Amino acid sequence: MRTYSLKIDDIDQFYSDQIDWQFEYTQLSAGPLKFKTRIVELAGITLYWNHFGARILAKEAYKGDQLIFAMVFPAEKPFLYQGHEFNRDHAVIQQPGIEHNYVLPEGLSSLLIYVDRPLIAAAAPALSDAVEKRVPMPALLALTKECRAVSQLVQRLDAAENNEALENTLRNRILSRLLDALTPWHTAEHESEDDVFPTARAFTLIKQAEEEMMKTGLAAQLSMDQLAGKLGASKRTLFYCFNQWLCMGPNAYFELLRLHRVRYRLLAGTKSTTSVTSAANEMGFNHLGRFAGRYHRFFGEPPSETLARDPSRLQD
DSSP states (O other): OEEEEEEEOOGGGTTTTOTTEEEEEEEOSSSOOOEEEEEEEETTEEEEEEEESSOEEEEEEEOSSSEEEEEEEOOSSOOEETTEEOOTTEEEEOOTTOEEEEEEOTTEEEEEEEEOHHHHHTTOTTOOSOSEEEOOHHHHHHHHHHHHHHHHHHHHSOGGGOOHHHHHHHHHHHHHHHHHHTHHHHSGGGOOGGGOOOOOHHHHHHHHHHHHHHHHOGGGOOOHHHHHHHHTOOHHHHHHHHHHHHSSOHHHHHHHHHHHHHHHHHHHOOTTTOOHHHHHHHTTOOOHHHHHHHHHHHHSSOHHHHHTSOGGGSOO
16 A cells, blocks of 8 residues: 655646546646645555546546545535536436536545445445435535544655555455445435436537537638537527536637647647647637737746657557
């Protein structure tokens, strides 16, 4: 068993080493990412205590074979998941192959618990395929308290003191509380109308808008009149939905996506194979002075500095 911490300030490095995930992360607020995580590893269980300093739009799907139980802690702004507000008594199991869409506000903290499935299967062999459930608050609070106590103990222990018996004891303490929190998933009899979470219209319309933009190509920069017409919605409705879900209008959001695409291209290239001008032009930025200013304000460095980095730091 061991514990260690990571700090990440670049969105391109966020989860870049995770081979069991398909993901796309878009930083929605300017400046460094300010992401911090403390990882606690035990036999068969790993805890991730995460804190997000910037606002992030996430689209991800898990491809691995562990069970992942996720919960969030109160923040000043709500955590938005699949088009609705994710409350303190909600929890998610990352079911393999299912895409998750959410907006992480600044200041949000979360706890992710990765568990080897054989540990769960022995005690709860019939978990439902549901992703999100409401969980009784006493069960979530007890799980959080146990995970925190174990994490603090592991942090205090010297590596030389590690032993298998102690590690198994700590793991089983967490597992016992986790099984209580998983009760809503144990059998189909726990399914109820309370577990049907409505998908907000804003989320649905934005997904449709993204699909239309991707068909046309981000660089084409459809006008809002054109985009609204394709979606059968008014410009006012389109703007309202984007602002409700992302706290910005459609033009600002799609420009932000284009900036991220340019950044990825620069990080993946070298000065001999890529130029700032070509990368910017490919994404529809034709006024290089304005582009460079927006890029610098958002990412905290000029695009030429991004291109000068070692491309090996960007992993697939």
